[in-house]
Amino acid sequence: ALGFITRPPHQFLSLLCNGLRILRLSELCTQPRPRAMATSSSSSWELPLVAVCQVTSTPSKQQNFKMCAGLIQEAARLGACLAFLPEAFDFIARDPAETLRLSEPLSGNLMGEYSQLARDCGIWLSLGGFHERGQDWEQTQKIYNCHVLLDSKGSVVATYRKTHLCDVEIPGQGPMRESNSTIPGPSLGSPVDTPAGKVGLAICYDIRFPELSLVLAQAGAEILTYPSAFGTVTGPAHWEPVSA
Numbered sequence: 164a165l166g167f168i169t170r171p172p173h174q175f176l177s178l179l180c181n182g183l184r185i186l187r188l189s190e191l192c193t194q195p196r197p198r199a200m201a202t203s204s205s206s207s208w209e210l211p212l213v214a215v216c217q218v219t220s221t222p223s224k225q226q227n228f229k230m231c232a233g234l235i236q237e238a239a240r241l242g243a244c245l246a247f248l249p250e251a252f253d254f255i256a257r258d259p260a261e262t263l264r265l266s267e268p269l270s271g272n273l274m275g276e277y278s279q280l281a282r283d284c285g286i287w288l289s290l291g292g293f294h295e296r297g298q299d300w301e302q303t304q305k306i307y308n309c310h311v312l313l314d315s316k317g318s319v320v321a322t323y324r325k326t327h328l329c330d331v332e333i334p335g336q337g338p339m340r341e342s343n344s345t346i347p348g349p350s351l352g353s354p355v356d357t358p359a360g361k362v363g364l365a366i367c368y369d370i371r372f373p374e375l376s377l378v379l380a381q382a383g384a385e386i387l388t389y390p391s392a393f394g395t396v397t398g399p400a401h402w403e404p405v406s407a
Contacts, residue, residue, distance in 0.1 A: 211359045214238035214246040220255040220392075224265065224273055227254055232280055239284035244315075244358035250292030250308070250367050250392040259344045266294040266306045269319065278317035287357055288313040291390025292366050295324070297346070305346045310364045310390065312355055321355045323364035324348025327372055341368075351375060353382055360385035367391040 216234040220227050231248055238246040253273055256262040267273050274293070281288045288311075295309040308325035326348045328341040354361040363384030369375050370389045379387055 211245075212241070212243045213359045214241070214243040216246055216248050218249065218252060220249075220251050220253070222254055222256050222261060222265070224254050227252065228273065228276055235280060235284055235286065235288065239286045243286060245287040245289065245362075247289040247388065247390065248291050250390045251294070252290060252390075253293055255392065262294060262344055263304065263306065266296045268296045268300070269293070269309070269311065269322070271296075274311070274319075278313060278319075280317075281313045281315060282317040285315045287315055287359075289362070289364075289388060289390070291388070292325070292392065297324075299346075303346060305344055307348060308341075308345055308366055309348075310366050310388075312357075312362065312364065314357075321352055321364060323352045323366070325366040325369065326351070326375070327368045329368040351378060354379055354384035362386045362388060365389050 214234070216231060216238065218227065218230050218234070231252055235246050235248075253267075254265050256265055274290075277288060277290060290311040290313065293309045293311050295307040297303075297307050300306070308328075310323040310325070311319060312321040314320050324347075325345070328345055328347050329339060331339050352364055354363045361383050363376075363379030363382070363386065365375055365379070365388060367389060370391075376387055
C-alpha cells in the first residue's frame with residue numbers, strides 16, 4: 164500500500180500485478196496546472212500522471228522484479244511520469260535470517276536492474292522500501308529500510324532510510340521486532356523536485372509520527388509518501404485511525 168497526501172493536481176493511476184489490470188484512473192483535483200509544450204507556441208493545460216503499483220512480494224527477487232517491471236512498463240506506456248512501488252518491493256523473506264541473506268547494497272545487481280528499467284522506460288521510480296546493506300554491513304550485520312528515488316535516466320537522486328522502526332506486540336501473534344535486523348536511518352531528507360511535484364520520502368510506520376510530515380511540508384513537499392507493507396492486523400491499526 165502507498166499513502167499519498169498531495170497539494171498539486173494530479174491524475175492517479177492504480178495498477179495491480181495480476182494481469183496488469185488497471186483498477187482506477189481518476190483526477191484528484193479538478194483544477195489543472197499549466198505545462199509548457201515544446202511543439203506548440205501556446206501553453207497546454209495538462210495534469211501529470213503518476214502510477215501506484217501494488218504487488219505481493221515473494222522471497223524470489225527475480226520473480227518480484229518481473230512483476231514490478233511489467234507494471235512500470237505499463238505505467239510508462241500510459242504516460243505516467245512517475246511510478247511508485249511499495250515497501251519491500253524487492254522481496255519479503257520467510258524469516259529474519261533469509262532477509263539478511265537476500266539483502267543487497269545500493270550498488271548491487273537488483274538496483275542496477277531498476278536503474279536500467281527507468282532508463283529504458285523514461286520514467287521516474289519511487290522504490291519504497293529496499294533491504295539495503297549499508298557501508299556498515301560488515302560491522303553490524305544489519306540492514307537499512309531504504310526508500311530510493313530514481314530519475315528517468317536511472318540515477319539515484321534521493322535516498323531515505325526509515326527512522327521509525329516497527330517494534331510492536333501483536334496479540335495472538337507475538338512480537339514484531341524490526342530493530343532486530345534493521346538500523347534506523349540517521350536523518351530526514353529534503354523534498355525532491357520531480358515531474359509530478361516536490362516529493363517527501365517516508366516509509367510505513369513513519370506515518371505514526373506527524374513531526375516528520377510537518378518538517379517535510381514546511382520544507383515545501385507537495386506529495387508525502389508512505390509506501391507500506393503492513394499486515395492484516397497492523398494495517399487497519401495504522402491506516403484507519405491515522406488517515407481519518
